Amino acid sequence: MKNPLLQDWTTPYEMPPFGDITDDHFEEAVDAALDEARANVAAIADSDAAPTFANTIEALERADETLGRVLGVFYTLAGTDANDRREALSRAFSPKLSAYGSEIASNAALFARIETLWQDRDTLDLTDEQARLLYLTRRSFVRRGAELDGIAKDRLAQVMQRLGALGVQFSQNLLADEREWVMELGEDDLDGLPEWLVEAARAAGEEKGRKGPVITLSRSLIVPFLQFSSRRDLREAAHSAWTARGANGGSTDNRDIAAEILALREERAGLLGYDSFAEFKLETEMAGTPEAVRDLLMKVWEPARAKAVEDQQRLSAMMHNDGVNGELEPWDWRYYSEKRRAEEHDLDDSALKPYLQLDRMIEAAMDCANRLFGLEFAPVDVPLYHPDVRAWEVTRDGRHMAIFLGDYFARGSKRSGAWCSAMRSQQKLTGDIRPIVMNVCNFAKPPKGKPALLSYDDARTLFHEFGHALHQMLSDVTYESISGTSVARDFVELPSQLYEHWLEVPEVLEKYATHAETGEAMPREMLDRLLAANTYDMGFSTVEYVGSALVDLEFHAGEAPEDPMAFQAEVLDGIEMPRAIGMRHATPHFAHVFSGDGYSSGYYSYMWSEVMDADAFAAFKEAGGPFDAETAQKLERHILSAGGSQDAQEAYVAFRGRMPGVDALLKGRGLDDAA
Incomplete structure (x- = not known):
């Protein structure tokens, strides 16, 4: 039987024919697609024809088209509907794909063609988009080690292969911990829970094959449970399980994996001539340097922490009035904050x-x-x-x-x-x-x-x-x-x-x-x-986010720590993290940073973008309203339709006329008057 992943799709809109695809098809399809991609790359690199933009850069764009199509289907299923077979395939594909990437980056003949085009770029009569693609292609090859040779090039390939495997394992460990933990709720355990949450917990119980309501580690269940449950012991148990993901010991523990990932990233940066992984990673971002990122985060941290400390004192007083002695704990914050929100803003989530x-x-x-x-x-x-x-x-x-x-x-x-x-x-x-x-x-x-x-x-x-x-x-x-x-x-x-x-x-x-x-x-x-109430509890949410972003930055800004957990504690102590607030993503379950390279040294990016989004929405208000047609057209033309065809800062300035400062962000979060 023919493999549907390797056939033309005659489905409506050329959608993947999911009904015909089984897990048995993926290994054959990926191997065949890799063979095809390698052959296409070899044809480009070994061509006797003088390099042109069409026969080199555009040909590279098409070289792995089949591979991209197959992996698009596979990773959709692996991320949204994992099973043992798909997890095994993910582990098997990681070294294959890493090896393929290293082969391309280390192909001297291919890079020589790209370098020739780069040196001759002013004579090629390229469009702006083509010039940008040539620049980005060459930069990508250099950053993947194309200019290395000998032992350094081989070692970089080994590092990248190992990093790929570790990222897959980190993600699968986290999913396993999230999938396995369940807290069953008896009738006496429902105190304080609104009916909609009880119904959702019953639906979760059915999905897990349990007779009654359960709380799982799904954010849409556990967060409202922490908000509404009057059972402090159950809140503590749920919060402890949530924050312990990836750190439960045994085969799914991610702490040693995180340490190895950080060490390998440091080595990768060193092989490529950078003082730290953060310097390497941030070179291609708008921020540019670790110093710029740290400066932004600390400008937000100080007012956010001041607001959070003030809120912590008020929530502690509420807890003591309930007859609970001791200090406010992380599993208490959401519960008393929800009570305070109901009092101050007359907002009841059950009614809302x-x-x-x-x-x-x-x-x-x-x-x-x-x-x-x-x-x-x-x-x-x-x-x-x-x-x-x-x-x-x-x-x-x-x-x-x-x-x-x-x-x-x-x-x-x-x-x-x-x-x-x-x-x-x-x-x-x-x-x-x-x-x-x-x-x-x-x-x-x-x-x-x-x-x-x-x-x-x-x-x-x-x-x-x-x-x-x-x-x-x-x-x-x-x-x-x-x-x-x-x-x-x-x-x-x-x-x-x-x-x-x-x-x-x-x-x-x-x-x-x-x-x-x-x-x-x-x-x-x-x-x-x-x-x-849109900025209510913004001290809490900003502190838990910025704390995570600062830990991510410091993980990568210097020598890789041997004990990431101890280093995490050191960073949080250094910024005086309020004791009743934890990181939004602690190291063992910080998938943004450790499941792949995407947000490593880059978790700050949500806040960097927020500086712009507050300013960008202000452009609509200044133009007459949130649906101003001319401003929407400018947004589409300069940002939404343009992709990476121009420098990000140039794209934003083309839309807005200037770059914004941090003031709009602080105002938007209600932190502009924080002490």
């Missing part, structure tokens, strides 16, 4: 959540995209990989723009968190290729027949990931390697964080925040209270 239905929030995100960019979304029947996944065709003025997939519910086979990815990216080199874009979330699945209800934070996550999706959908470049979200890491979060602001637009909530049972719109006074 029925107005934030998942389906209505999806409609809201899509309607904003229609008003801003003219996009229209229509459900379509296409092959999908799981019953929970939904699909829409995205069009504009009748033109097909993308297929958008939404995979919203938590399950034990899905890695935690939320993300956007593209099974197929936009490009025009081989035709008008439009993307297949996915948003993946981990919202609590409701009982059958009941609507899924979101917290306001969940709704913000939905808008955030949809902003990433727009970056992919609206991409309009020739070359896939610079399309969509293929931009500097500290620029990639700008579209996503900017899009969150439309959730705060009153007219959006007035239309789409409707009650799950009555269908009535959220009362205006409740909406006003919700928006007024």
Whole structure:
């Protein structure tokens, strides 16, 4: 039987034929695609023809097209619906793919052709996009060791192969810990829990094969449990399990893996001539240097910590008034903060959540995209990989723009968190290729027949990931390697964080925040209270984030620590981390940093982008409103459609006219007057 992964797909919109694909197909397909890619690269490198942009750079763009298509399907399944076979395949593919990457980077004949084009670039009559692609291609080869030789080149290949394997293992260990922990709740354990949370816990119990409600390590279950459970002992047990992910001993413990990853990254940077991995990594980002990142984070840290310490004192007093002695602990913060929010802003999550239905929030995100960019979304029947996944065709003025997939519910086979990815990216080199874009979330699945209800934070996550999706959908470049979200890491979060602001637009909530049972719109006074509380507890959320970002930076800014946990504690002590607040992502489960290279030395990027997103949304306000057509057109032209075809700072300045300062961020977080 022919392997469907290696055939032309005749499905609607050339979607992967998931119904025909089995796990048995992947190994053969990846091996065949690697062989094809190697042959294509060899044909480029060994060509007798003089190097041209077309026969070298553009040919490289097409060389591994089949491999990208196969891996797009595989990693979609491995991340959203893992099983033992897929995890084994991930471990098997990692060294193969690393070896392939090293072979390309160390191909002297290939790099010589690229170098010839680089030296002759002023005579090639390149478009701006082609000139940018040539620059980025050469830079990528140099940063992967193309200028090394002998022992150093061989050692770098070994380091990269080992790093790939460790990243896969880190991720799989974390998923295993998240999948295995369950806390069953008896009737006496439900004190304080709102009915919607009990129902979600019962649905989680059914998914786990348990008779009653359970709390799992899904964020959409454990966070509200910590907010509402009046059982301090259960809150402590749940919080301890949540923070212990990847640090439980045994075969899934990530602490030694993190130490080895940090040591190998330091060695990698040294082989390439850098003083630290942070210097190597940040060279290509907007920030540029570790010093610039540290400066930004500390400007935010001081007012955030002051606010958090003030809040800690107030929450401690509330706890003592309840007759609980001792100090406020991390498993107490959310519980008393929720009580304080109800008192100060008259906001009860139990009353608020029925107005934030998942389906209505999806409609809201899509309607904003229609008003801003003219996009229209229509459900379509296409092959999908799981019953929970939904699909829409995205069009504009009748033109097909993308297929958008939404995979919203938590399950034990899905890695935690939320993300956007593209099974197929936009490009025009081989035709008008439009993307297949996915948003993946981990919202609590409701009982059958009941609507899924979101917290306001969940709704913000939905808008955030949809902003990433727009970056992919609206991409309009020739070359896939610079399309969509293929931009500097500290620029990639700008579209996503900017899009969150439309959730705060009153007219959006007035239309789409409707009650799950009555269908009535959220009362205006409740909406006003919700928006007024938008910066509530911002000291806590900023401190837990910046603490994580500073630990990530310091991990990579000097000599790799032998004991990452001790080093983490040292960094947090040095900045006087409030004792009742932990890192958002402690080292053993810091997947952003250790599951791959993406956010290593780069977790700060959310805040770097936030400096811009606060300023960018202000551009709409200055122009007359959140749906100003001219400003939306500028945003699309200079940022959303441009991908990585220009320098990130130049792109932002083209949109806004200047770069912003940190003041807008502090004001947006309500920290501008913190002591």
